[in-house]
Amino acid sequence: MSAALWPTAARISAVLDIANGTGEHETAMRLLKVVEEAGEASAAYIGLTGQNPRKGITQTPRDVADELCDVIIAAAVALHAFSAAPPAVLDAKLHATARRLQAKTPK
Known part of the structure; x- marks a missing residue:
């Protein structure tokens, strides 16, 4: 994971908190942003x-990759609304x- 992800996501979250507040509606909007970005991917x-x-080939693998990065960033920002320690939550999930x-991998 990029070392810049969590500090940047925290800054984005803080800016959004100031601009939009931290209520249930804003939390829902951050979750919907993840869905929006997934749709763009x-x-x-x-x-x-x-x-x-009708359109043909209009995108490149790089375009898809960029959109997938937007999904990751949006999810990292949204995770701040549900955890005081988003990096630890993700690390725990990755390890699990x-x-x-590993348990399912044939030996």
């Missing part, structure tokens, strides 16, 4: 594959996932 993939014949994967 999906749309970029559709453009990459030319799935829409790695343990489950």
Whole structure:
């Protein structure tokens, strides 16, 4: 994970807190931002594959990657609304996932 992710996500979260407050509506909007960004990543993939014949190929792998990065950033920002220690929450989740994967990996 990029060393800049968590400090940047914390700054974005703080700016949003000042601009929009920290109530339930703002929390919901931050979750919806993750969904919006995921939709943009999906749309970029559709453009990459030319799935829409009317439009053809309109995107590149880099476009998809950029959109996926936006999903990660939006999720990191949203996580601040649910945890006082977002990096620790993600680390714990990653370690739990790695343990489950290890348990399922054939020896």
